[in-house]
Structure formats: C-alpha cells, structure tokens
Amino acid sequence: MSRCYRNICILLLLSFYCLLSYFIFKHYQRIDFSSFYLSSQAFLQGENPYRNFFTTYLSSAKILPANLNPPFVLWSFSFLAHFSYSHALLFWFFFSLILGIMGVTITFYYAFSMRFLKKNYVILYLLYFSFFPTLMNFVTQQFGCILLFLIMLGYYFYLNRRDYIAGILWGIIIAIKLFPALLFFYVLKQRRQRVLLSMLVTLLIAVFIPVLVYGPVIYNQYFKMMSNVFWYGDDWNASIYGFIFRLVFGGEILPNMSYLIPVNLVYGSVFVLLLLWYWLNLGPTDNDRINHQPFCLTLAMMLLMSPFGWVYYFPLLVLPMTLIWFVALEKQNIPTKTMVVWLLCLFLINFPVDYVNSKEMHNLLVRISFFSTFFYGLLFLIYLLAQRKKIYGNNEIQCDGVTHYSISAMYIIFIFGVFVPVIYYLVRLLNLHLNLGVP
Incomplete structure (x- = not known):
C-alpha cells in the first residue's frame, strides 16, 4: 500500500471512529457499559445488581439488557x-x-x-x-x-x-x-x-x-x-450453543426454561465430544521453536464451546488468523486450498451484520445461513488449525505471487467490513440531524 493511500485510509478510519465516539458520548448509541455501570451502582448500594435497569442519563427512560458479568467483575470495577x-x-x-x-x-x-x-x-x-x-x-x-x-x-x-x-x-x-x-x-x-x-x-x-x-x-x-436469559440464538453468538439454539428456535418468545432442555441435552453431548477432539488435536510442545498451534486452537475452541461466543471477543482470533495466513503463504506457486479456506474464514468472521435477536429470525434457512456467518467462520478457522500440528511465529513474507493475491483479497474484505457500518452510521447521523432540526 502506497504512503498516500495509507494516509487516506488512516484519515477515513479515524474519522469513522470519531463518529462512533460522538454517538457513544452523546448517548445516541446504546452500549453494554450502561448496564454494567448501573449494576455496579446497585452492587455498591447492596441492591440486586442482576436485573433490568432503565437509563437515567437520557431525556427518555429506556430499558437496558441485564448485565451478565459475574460478581467478581462487579466487585473489581465497583469504583466506577x-x-x-x-x-x-x-x-x-x-x-x-x-x-x-x-x-x-x-x-x-x-x-x-x-x-x-x-x-x-x-x-x-x-x-x-x-x-x-x-x-x-x-x-x-x-x-x-x-x-x-x-x-x-x-x-x-x-x-x-x-x-x-x-x-x-x-x-x-x-x-x-x-x-x-x-x-x-x-x-x-x-x-x-x-x-x-x-x-x-x-x-x-x-x-x-x-x-x-x-x-x-x-x-x-x-x-x-x-x-x-434467552440471548443464545442471537446472530452475534458464534458458539455451537448459539447455532443449536438457532437450529431449534427462532421467531417466537420463549416463556420458560423448559424450552432449553432439549438444547442443553444436545449441547452437553456435543461439548464433551468437542472437548475430547480438542484434547486429541493439540499440537506438541517444541523445544527448539515456539509452537503456537495449541494456544491458537485453544483460543478458537473456547469461543466455539462457550454458551456465549460473542463476535466482540473475536479480536482474540488475530493471532491464529495471522499465523494460519503465513501457513497458507508457504505454498508459493498457486492459490492453495488453505488460502482459499482462510480467505473464506476471514470474510465470514468479518461479515458486517447488525445484531439481530433470535425472536426476529422467523426463517430456519436464514437462521442457519446468513445469521450464522460468524459460527461458520469460526469452524473454518478451527479446521485450519487442526490441519497443522506445528505453527510458528515471528514470520516474514517470503513470496510474491500468492502474497499479492491474498493481500488484495484481504483489503477488499476489510474495506467491505468497514464500509457497511460507515454507511449505517452516516445515515443515522443524517436522520438525527433532520429529527433535531440541525442545519
């Protein structure tokens, strides 16, 4: 990337983050920190912190989702x-x-x-x-x-x-x-x-x-x-539990926990099998060089096996995604199967889809396809990590042909992942100014 294009990209991305910050600090963007803050207040005052709160800092009160953080988190950050x-x-x-x-x-x-x-x-x-x-x-x-x-x-x-x-x-x-x-x-x-x-x-x-x-x-x-809590089937949950939930439920309000019994039974069985598979596919410890495969596989599997593998935890996947990219670059002559799968994986885990509650997903096919993109991306990454028992770091790009191919495709995927949110927030900003009568 030339210096000129790089500076333009930095300026545009910085501008977008400033726009996001505007929505956050002007309270036009509902954030999960709001629930966490009000729960911490209740925790300090000896009240029940695990309930739904209403915003007290907006002109109109809005209900917030419950805070799911364990008591240790509330204790640790109660000073806020x-x-x-x-x-x-x-x-x-x-x-x-x-x-x-x-x-x-x-x-x-x-x-x-x-x-x-x-x-x-x-x-x-x-x-x-x-x-x-x-x-x-x-x-x-x-x-x-x-x-x-x-x-x-x-x-x-x-x-x-x-x-x-x-x-x-x-x-x-x-x-x-x-x-x-x-x-x-x-x-x-x-x-x-x-x-x-x-x-x-x-x-x-x-x-x-x-x-x-x-x-x-x-x-x-x-x-x-x-x-x-019945958020398991929401599209930002990339875990196996979330996928099973979307497979069984969607488009309806769940009245009680008995609806989760079949899901929990299936999940429990799959969890044990995944744990066994994970144990058997951990690569060996290398005395000469650091083998990152076991740690990278652990990062990916913990998101898959958790009941809540939210997409905003996916920055954890930067290390495994990067190291697998270098593995794919080792074959220099043609675009390899590994590189194609890796690019598909990147596209899926970087797919810019808004948060959608499972109650709004009425069509089964859409639930297990479009609203499960993060789940499939995570599966592809785990597949790639399991194919290679030894993955090393501190890499340098050694080839040209495949490198240009993968980097160009990568840039397109990242631009698409940013472009959709940018358009969304620009439209929100325009509507906000029109509604407020701002010239």
Missing part, C-alpha cells in the same frame, strides 16, 4: 460507580482502548518478525481497527479488549516461564468471563503444573471475594438472572 456516568464512561472508553492496543501489540510481537513489524506496523494497526469485531467491541464498549490484553499478556509470561504471573492473569480472566477456562486444559496438556495451580488458586479467590464481602445472596441473584 463512585463517578458520574459520563466520567465513568470516559475512563472505560480509554481504559479499554489502551488495553486493546497493548493486547494486539503482544499479538503482533509473536506473529511477525521484528523487521516486518518495523516496516508494516502502521498497516497492521490499521487492519486491526478495521476488523469488524474490533469495531463492534468499540461500539458496544464490551470486554473484548480487556480479554485480549489479559490473555495475551498471560501468554507472554507463560512463554517466558513466569508461571505464577501467567497463572494469576489467566485466573483473573477466567473469573471475569468463565469461557477462557479451556486454558486449564491447555496448561494441563502442556504439563505446566505451577501455572495450573496458580490459575486455580486465583480463580477460587476471585470467586469467593464477592461472597466474603456481600454474602452468598449475590450468587443466588446471578444464577436466577442467568436462568431467564
């Missing part, structure tokens, strides 16, 4: 409730943004050679911020950047044999979002007992802190709230 909503949002905005940049920087450190990084770091960050899941994490102000940072920082210490620090970081992230618990199996397979012990102790402490501070009632409230 001491600030006004605007100040707390400002802190969270920059906190999440900075951690995301730090997390993806660690990712780039392991994926590319230092020479490649020095030459192409601007383009790499440009692609990261153009990644649709990164955009959606920014729009919703979710935990995707924090997940990326803590998991990748833990991996950095893990590879440098700082076992206790790695275990503490991974134990904390498991307490925050639960589904990274697949890291327990990763560490167990690698026979890193000190990391495993550190993770377990950290997790237990994190789980019991809210009990010691507020009593066991906090977990009663949490599990009672979880029993009334």
